[in-house]
Amino acid sequence: MGRYGDPIDPMAWEKALKSFQRVLASGGRLYFSVPIGRINKVCFNAHRVYTPQIIIDTLNDMDIIEMSYVNGFDTVTCIERIDDVVYTHEKNLDSIPDILNNGTTGLFEFRKK
Numbered sequence: 001m002g003r004y005g006d007p008i009d010p011m012a013w014e015k016a017l018k019s020f021q022r023v024l025a026s027g028g029r030l031y032f033s034v035p036i037g038r039i040n041k042v043c044f045n046a047h048r049v050y051t052p053q054i055i056i057d058t059l060n061d062m063d064i065i066e067m068s069y070v071n072g073f074d075t076v077t078c079i080e081r082i083d084d085v086v087y088t089h090e091k092n093l094d095s096i097p098d099i100l101n102n103g104t105t106g107l108f109e110f111r112k113k
Contacts, residue, residue: 013048013050014058017055017058017059018058020032020059021059021061021062021112024062024112025112026112026113027111027112028111028112029065029109029110029111029112030059030062030108030109030110030111030112031107031108031109032108033105033106033107033108034048034050034055034105034106034108035047035048035049035050035102035103035104035105035106036049036050036051036052036055036069036096036103036104036105036106037049037050037051037096037098037102037103037104038051038096038098039051039098040054043102043103049098049102049103050103050106052067052078052079052093052096052106052108055067055106055108056079059110061112061113062110062111062112062113063081063110063111063112063113064079064081064086064108064109064110065080065081065109065110065111066079066080066081066107066108066109067079067080067106067107067108067109068106068107069096069097069104069105069106069107070104070105070107071097071104075107076092076095077089077092078092078093078096079093
């Protein structure tokens with residue numbers, strides 16, 4: 001986003017995720033966190049906020065294992081894979097706090113196919 005003198009590249013986030021996906025071995029795990037919210041947006045000169053689905057869609061060679069978000073000192077599970085079946089907890093996804101549209105901390109676990 002040009003914040004540290006680097007060139008401005010609106011798609012750098014996607015390139016970084018694709019790079020993680022590319023170098024990970026088959027069956028390897030990827031754990032990371034990003035700001036999430038109900039809408040995708042850029043918080044000018046600070047960070048981006050992502051919907052969970054755009055992260056999942058971008059990592060198309062990966063299986064989602066779990067997605068949750070931080071709520072105070074706890075986490076709220078929104079998506080989880082149990083015995084190779086993906087369960088989506090719509091109520092929890094709908095309750096992602098936007099905190100004035102700046103998002104909250106989303107936690108992701110993926111496995112390379």
